[in-house]
């Protein structure tokens with residue numbers, strides 16, 4: 731029999747109630763079950779020490795995740811940034827096009843969000859308008875995969891909030 735709280739193989743387990751979940755517990759964990767065990771979002775129940783150990787591993791994995799995610803991407807509102815930056819400089823689209831040695835139609839399309847500027851043009855725009863067009867991608871519900879998110883959970887996430 732496997733104790734669901736400490737995962738050890740024991741001769742016998744007993745069903746105990748932890749936060750309204752029935753859990754097979756070994757005699758050793760039994761005394762913690764009613765008071766000390768925590769319930770995860772997934773409905774798993776474990777001892778705080780076990781959850782803590784898991785949490786430490788999750789944190790380390792998340793740390794690594796952040797370190798490997800270092801690419802800057804074109805900001806989603808790049809067209810607004812270009813327009814605002816140009817207006818701040820009191821330049822017309824014509825002026826900006828000339829100063830960058832680009833066609834006005836390119837500037838218009840960029841400001842409308844119709845086209846994404848090339849890396850070279852991004853650099854030119856940033857310098858000419860004193861703006862930032864690239865930023866580190868944020869992982870959110872739309873873009874971050876569910877798998878990554880669950881790996882990045884902390885102990886705080888594990889403990890079910892009532």
Ligand SMILES: [Zn+2]
Nearest residue numbers: 733736756759
């Ligand atoms: Zn146990």
